[in-house]
Amino acid sequence: MDLxxxxxxxxxxxxxxxxxxxxxxxxxxxGVDVCINGRTKDKVEKTAKEIGAxxxxxxxxxxxxxxxxxxEKAITELGGLDIIIIxxxxxxxNDFLDVTIEQWNTDFQSLWLSAVESLHIALPLMKEQNFGRILFVTSVAAKEPLQGLTTSNGLRAGLQGLAKSISNEYAANGITINLLLPGYTNTERIQNLNLSEEKIKSMVPAGRLAEPSELGDMATFLASPKAGYITGQSIALDGGVLHSH
Ligand SMILES: NC(=O)c1ccc[n+]([C@@H]2O[C@H](COP(=O)([O-])OP(=O)(O)OC[C@H]3O[C@@H](n4cnc5c(N)ncnc54)[C@H](OP(=O)(O)O)[C@@H]3O)[C@@H](O)[C@H]2O)c1
Structure with a gap:
């Protein structure tokens, strides 16, 4: 299929x-022209070179x-913008009483307001060109809170409401807005937890971690013109972890 x-x-x-x-x-x-991002210049530069960003x-x-x-920088350097992956x-x-107000503010800025900021710039442009794809990468925690991930559980559940609300507002402008909810995925973050095979099998009905490429390919499909009728959806890639959604 050509996307x-x-x-x-x-x-x-x-x-x-x-x-x-x-x-x-x-x-x-x-064949997409991609602008990547991270906090660490050396790491971002190395990855950009490696993957051909x-x-x-x-x-x-x-x-x-x-x-x-x-x-704004991405739009200038790419000469436009069709797709944003948040x-x-x-x-x-941290458990609730151990989360400081400072941490709430940092996590709110990082997980929530940075997205709002970005969309304030991107949506007018996407509306004008009558095409846009916006995808939030959140977590299964948005639907089923995970123990100890207090700010993630709270903020990510809220992002579903935000995405649904804007998806309705822009649905007639060729713009789709969806959320991808990863389950346990084989990235550096999870590798650091050193989960045993037995533990993974007890947590995930599929009996294995997701490969990052599986999320990448789903995101790419949702970002394509082919997925123009899918909007306002929360799509879990979790090997069956969510029980009731
Ligand atoms: N892996 C899983 O099993 C899993 C499951 C559910 C949900 N998720 C969620 O999916 C997202 C990605 O997970 P991942 O496993 O890919 O994480 P990861 O391996 O830690 O990668 C995170 C990426 O984001 C960048 N980053 C971190 N903080 C940033 C900031 N404040 N500003 C800009 N860039 C920042 C990092 O680069 P720098 O360090 O250079 O900034 C890195 O490129 C996370 O929000 C995570 O909670 C992951």
Whole structure:
């Protein structure tokens, strides 16, 4: 199937490694011009070279205003923007009373406001060109809270409401807005937890971790013109982890 993505322009946040990198790589494989992002210049530069990204923007999304400046830079360097993948590092694990107000503010900026900032720049442009694809990478925690991931559970559930709300507002403008909910995925983040095969089998009905490329390919399909009638959806890639949704 030809996804008709050749020549489209995409900004993929949080993409120097892990899921974001896999999404960027998959889009590049379909002929998309991609701008990648991360906080660490050396790492972003190395990944851009490795996967053949057109350009990159170094920005820490937990700092106010970075969603705006990063999106503006990507538009200038790519010469336009058709696709945005909203993604960043996962927030720290902490029970409710151990989460400081400072951490709430940092995580809110990083997971939420940076996305709003970016969309403030991108949506008028996408509306004018009557085409846009916006994809939030969140977590199964958006539907079933995971123990100790207090800020992630709260903020990500809210992002579903936000995405649904804007998806309705822009559905008639050729713009789709969806959410991808990863389950346990084989990235550096999970590898650091050293989960045994037995533990994984007990947690995941499919009996294995997801490969980042599986998320990358789903994201690429949703970013394509072929997926123009899918909007406002939360799509879990979790090997059956979610029980009731
Ligand atoms: N892996 C899983 O099993 C899993 C499951 C459910 C949900 N998720 C969610 O999916 C997202 C990606 O997960 P992952 O496993 O791919 O994580 P990862 O391997 O830690 O990669 C995160 C990427 O985001 C960048 N990043 C981190 N903080 C950033 C910030 N403040 N501003 C800009 N870039 C930032 C990192 O680069 P720098 O360090 O250079 O900034 C890196 O490129 C996370 O939000 C995570 O919570 C993951």
């Amino acid at each position: 008709n993505l050749k020549g489209k322009k995409a900004l993929v946040f949080g993409s120097s490694q892990g899921i974001g990198k896999a999404v960027a790589k998959s889009l590049i494989g379909e 057109k350009t990159y923007v170094v920005a820490d999304l937990s700092e106010p205003g970075r969603g705006i400046s990063a999106t 993604n960043t590092g996962g927030p720290q694990k």
